[in-house]
Amino acid sequence: MNTLLPRHRKSAGFAPYGCMELAFLSYIVMAILNYALGNWIFATAMLAPLVVLFIWTQLIVWRDRCKIGDQIRVSLGPHSGKEGVIIGANETGTRFTVQLSSSEHPDPVDFSGYQIVKAKPMMPEQR
Structure with a gap:
């Protein structure tokens, strides 16, 4: 049985996805802390792109969903x-x-x- 050396193995993609989730979570926490500290303009500017991204992905999911007659x-x-x-x-x-x-x-x-x-x-x- 031949096994590959560790340098030939590739990650399954879970670690990069987890890091991305942690980055989004920390970004949201920073925006909420800015709201709590009274910097609502800066916090709104931080959250606006995330809200647009969320709405855009929901529209894509809704459009690609199968329904009767498709x-x-x-x-x-x-x-x-x-x-x-x-x-x-x-x-x-x-x-x-x-x-x-x-x-x-x-x-x-x-x-x-x-x-x-x-x-x-x-x-x-x-x-």
């Missing part, structure tokens, strides 16, 4: 690569019933939200 592509599992249309979803939006467009699967199939990806609609000229 064209999707299956990315994981035995139906990987197949396309279809969402015909049903549970209340939380974590399980979807999909009618696959292939003739092999005439019955609807249930998928978890992480197994499907929203397909970009194509114009008729591109098909």
Whole structure:
């Protein structure tokens, strides 16, 4: 059995993400302390970019969320690569019933939200 030397190993990305979270947390704590000390103009200037970033990411998540009638592509599992249309979803939006467009699967199939990806609609000229 061959093992790689430690210099060849790469981190999984958790440490940089944790450092980024700590940096954001310390930045927010500094802004709150500025509010407490009476420097509300400086604190507002510190928090404004974070508020804009938060709203922007929430809009991206909302726009990319799958809903009934969306064209999707299956990315994981035995139906990987197949396309279809969402015909049903549970209340939380974590399980979807999909009618696959292939003739092999005439019955609807249930998928978890992480197994499907929203397909970009194509114009008729591109098909």
